[in-house]
Amino acid sequence: MLELAGLSKRYGEVVALDQLSMTARPGRLLGFLGPNGAGKSTAMRAVFGLVRLDSGTVRWRGAPITGPVRRRFGYMPEQRGLYPRMPIGEQLRYIGELQGLSAAGARSAAMAWLEELGLAERAEDPLRELSHGNQQRIQLAAALVHDPEVLVLDEPLNGLDPIGVADLGRVIRVRAEAGATVVLSSHQLDLVEEMCDDVVIIAGGRDRLAGDLAAIRADHPHREVQVRLAGGLTPEVPPGCALLSSTNGVVRLRVPADTDPTQLSAELGQQAPVERFRFEPPSLEEIFRATVGASVAELEASDAGEVT
Numbered sequence: 001m002l003e004l005a006g007l008s009k010r011y012g013e014v015v016a017l018d019q020l021s022m023t024a025r026p027g028r029l030l031g032f033l034g035p036n037g038a039g040k041s042t043a044m045r046a047v048f049g050l051v052r053l054d055s056g057t058v059r060w061r062g063a064p065i066t067g068p069v070r071r072r073f074g075y076m077p078e079q080r081g082l083y084p085r086m087p088i089g090e091q092l093r094y095i096g097e098l099q100g101l102s103a104a105g106a107r108s109a110a111m112a113w114l115e116e117l118g119l120a121e122r123a124e125d126p127l128r129e130l131s132h133g134n135q136q137r138i139q140l141a142a143a144l145v146h147d148p149e150v151l152v153l154d155e156p157l158n159g160l161d162p163i164g165v166a167d168l169g170r171v172i173r174v175r176a177e178a179g180a181t182v183v184l185s186s187h188q189l190d191l192v193e194e195m196c197d198d199v200v201i202i203a204g205g206r207d208r209l210a211g212d213l214a215a216i217r218a219d220h221p222h223r224e225v226q227v228r229l230a231g232g233l234t235p236e237v238p239p240g241c242a243l244l245s246s247t248n249g250v251v252r253l254r255v256p257a258d259t260d261p262t263q264l265s266a267e268l269g270q271q272a273p274v275e276r277f278r279f280e281p282p283s284l285e286e287i288f289r290a291t292v293g294a295s296v297a298e299l300e301a302s303d304a305g306e307v308t
């Protein structure tokens with residue numbers, strides 16, 4: 001397990017991390033979420049000893065992380081860190097050797113990753129001549145070239161087209177399924193919902209919600225209903241339900257989790273024929289909004305408390 005315990009870091013007046021604790025497990029893909037400025041990149045940098053923490057510990061398999069252990073980790077930083085002028089094949093070989101591979105091992109790993117990512121014929125091209133999405137593929141390959149047991153990826157899917165997202169998402173998913181411990185930060189909550197086993201949501205430098213994503217959704221006290229009535233009619237909102245949105249004839253309702261979907265659908269059907277009815281646990285986006293909203297309210301309350 002990769003364990004971050006009680007991490008705190010201030011930059012002057014700015015609190016970047018405030019007693020942040022979280023755990024990532026082998027064979028699991030962890031979505032690391034939080035609003036801009038929440039402290040995600042700072043926490044990820046701390047795993048690599050790139051932040052001078054005020055307090056807290058980072059441990060892998062119960063022990064502090066030393067240089068040789070860290071070589072078994074792969075990191076895709078937020079500020080991408082490769083050499084723009086170096087040919088991509090040479091670059092991956094070089095990084096592989098830095099991470100402890102033999103010359104021959106680094107050469108074959110670099111070639112294998114270029115093949116995997118569909119860039120083999122570009123091996124001699126400098127990084128800067130590649131498109132943004134292809135540069136991102138090389139950044140991911142650089143993090144993966146030595147087959148790390150821990151992968152920390154800071155917004156790896158940012159700015160990719162849907163095919164790039166699917167390709168890189170699959171590559172990352174496969175690493176987790178092969179047993180790696182993978183932490184991925186992202187603002188694309190629909191993707192995280194599709195890909196990740198676990199989530200941690202942080203705000204104001206502190207962990208606010210963590211756990212198995214399916215369990216978090218199932219245990220939620222609400223369900224989300226999507227309904228479309230014939231003619232796009234907006235239904236009367238049944239008692240105990242809240243209207244979330246109404247767009248193009250599709251109405252979203254929030255209902256208590258113990259609502260009987262068959263009965264609700266029948267009730268709505270008395271107003272007009274039901275053309276679409278979906279009854280699901282709340283989306284990750286809804287859970288994120290609720291979690292972050294509650295922590296903002298809490299922060300404001302504690303700020304007000306300090307003034308009085």
Ligand SMILES: Nc1ncnc2c1ncn2[C@@H]1O[C@H](COP(=O)(O)OP(=O)(O)OP(=O)(O)O)[C@@H](O)[C@H]1O
Nearest residue numbers: 011014015016034035036037038039040041042043
């Ligand atoms: N080197 C630094 N010097 C000063 N302040 C910093 C530094 N690094 C981070 N911060 C501040 O710490 C806070 C957390 O930043 P961090 O980059 O970790 O957030 P983040 O969750 O990664 O945000 P984003 O989603 O925008 O990438 C922010 O207020 C940021 O301005």
Ligand SMILES: [Mg+2]
Nearest residue numbers: 040041042078
């Ligand atoms: Mg960041």
